[in-house]
Amino acid sequence: MVEAYIQKGEAILVYSDTAFADRIITVQKDFGTHSDVIIYSEEKMKIDTVRDFVYDLQKESMGGLHGVSKVGILICDDIALPAQHALLKVLEDIDPAACIIIYAHSESVFLSTILSRVIVAREKNSANKKTDIEKYGLNGKTVAERLEQVKKVMKAYDDEKLTKQDIIQLLDIVKGNTEAYTRALSMLKQPSVSVKYVLEYIAAVL
Numbered sequence: 001m002v003e004a005y006i007q008k009g010e011a012i013l014v015y016s017d018t019a020f021a022d023r024i025i026t027v028q029k030d031f032g033t034h035s036d037v038i039i040y041s042e043e044k045m046k047i048d049t050v051r052d053f054v055y056d057l058q059k060e061s062m063g064g065l066h067g068v069s070k071v072g073i074l075i076c077d078d079i080a081l082p083a084q085h086a087l088l089k090v091l092e093d094i095d096p097a098a099c100i101i102i103y104a105h106s107e108s109v110f111l112s113t114i115l116s117r118v119i120v121a122r123e124k125n126s127a128n129k130k131t132d133i134e135k136y137g138l139n140g141k142t143v144a145e146r147l148e149q150v151k152k153v154m155k156a157y158d159d160e161k162l163t164k165q166d167i168i169q170l171l172d173i174v175k176g177n178t179e180a181y182t183r184a185l186s187m188l189k190q191p192s193v194s195v196k197y198v199l200e201y202i203a204a205v206l
Contacts, residue, residue, distance in 0.1 A: 002101060003030045005121060007185070008068050009096040013115070015104050016123035023075050023103050031071070036061050041075035047082040050074070054090050057098065069097035077105045084111050091117040119185070 005012045016023060024041050031037040040053045053072060061069040079087070087102075091114065094100060104110075107120055187198045 001030060002027055002073070002103060005101055006068055006071055006099050007119070007182075008099060009094060011091050011094055011100040011102070011118040013102045013104060013107055013110065013118040013120045014123055015107050015120070017105075018123070020075070020077050020105070027073055027075060027103065031073075034071075036068075036070050038070065038072045039075070040073070043077045045074060045076040045079040045083045047080060047086050050079075050083045050086040054086070057090070057095075057100070061097075068099045069095065070099070072098065072100045073103060074101070075103045078109050079104075081111075084114055088113055088117070119189075 002014065005014055018026070020041075020043050027039055027041075031039065038053060038056045040049055040056075042049050053074060057070055057072040059070075074087075088111070091100070102110075102118065107115060184198055184201060187193050187201070188195070
C-alpha cells in the first residue's frame with residue numbers, strides 16, 4: 001500500500017520486488033484519479049518525463065491528501081542519468097507541503113546523490129507475512145523487555161549488521177502513533193543522531 005509512505009516535505013524511495021505493471025496497478029488502486037496525486041510511469045524514466053512530472057507537481061493544489069498539498073509518484077525500473085540530475089534538483093528543494101514517492105524495482109540504479117536525499121524503504125514481500133514487530137521480538141513485551149531487545153538491535157547496528165536505513169524500517173512499529181513516528185523519523189534524519197537514543201524512544205512509546 002503506497003499510500004502508507006506519504007510524509008509531508010519528504011521524498012521516499014520505495015523499492016519493490018513486484019513487476020513494473022503490477023506497481024502501476026497498486027498505485028492506481030491506492031489513489032485512483034485524485035487531483036492532487038501526480039503519477040508518471042516509465043520503465044526507463046527519461047528526462048522529459050521527469051520535467052513534466054516536476055511541472056505538474058508545482059501546479060496549485062486543489063485540496064491535498066492526508067495533510068499533504070501534492071503527492072508526486074514516479075514508477076520505474078530504471079532512470080536515465082540526465083533524468084536523475086533533473087530529479088535531483090527538485091529533491092534538493094522539495095516543497096515542505098508536498099511528498100515525492102519513487103516506486104522502483106531497485107535502489108541500485110540511482111545515483112548516491114539521489115539516495116542521500118530520500119528515505120529508502122523496502123516494500124514488504126507478500127510472501128513474507130512476518131511484521132517488523134514480530135521480526136524484532138517486540139510483540140507483547142513490556143517496555144523493559146523491549147528496551148532489552150533494543151540493546152540487541154543496537155549491537156547489530158554497532159557491528160554493522162544493520163544500517164541506518166534498516167533502523168528506519170523499524171519505524172513501521174510505531175506508525176500507528178503519528179506523533180511518535182514523525183518525531184523518530186525526524187531524529188533519524190539528523191546526521192549526528194544517536195541511533196541508540198532513537199531506538200530507546202521507539203521502545204518506550206510502543
